[in-house]
Amino acid sequence: MTSTPQKNKLHRLEPRVYQYTFGPNEPVLRIRSGDSVTASTVDAHGFDCTGNPLAEHQKQKSKVTTFQEANPLVGPIWIEEAQPGDLLKISI
Numbered sequence: 688m689t690s691t692p693q694k695n696k697l698h699r700l701e702p703r704v705y706q707y708t709f710g711p712n713e714p715v716l717r718i719r720s721g722d723s724v725t726a727s728t729v730d731a732h733g734f735d736c737t738g739n740p741l742a743e744h745q746k747q748k749s750k751v752t753t754f755q756e757a758n759p760l761v762g763p764i765w766i767e768e769a770q771p772g773d774l775l776k777i778s779i
Contacts, residue, residue: 693719700726704745705759714765726761733759 700716705728718724733741741759769775 693721695719695721695723698722698724700724700761700764702726702728702745702761705729705741705761706763707757707759709760712763714763716762717765717767720766720768724764728761729759731758 696718698716698718702715706712716724727735729735729741733746735741766775
């Protein structure tokens, strides 16, 4: 039995909540090695590309950090085949 090569997928990520810390947040997207992700984000002051502010429900509510207003992070994104120590290539 021969396996069919998997085609790389393009994922679109529209965050519902922005994180302000690296930590134990659950992945918002799971991808495979070779896939691409297009994501929207906001600037360091919490404004989108049209100048609209980030809604309160989109801001991270965390009891483990005092950093509630910093550069917003999109993710985390889980890469299915990645193992600790692997090198990941990310192009922005």
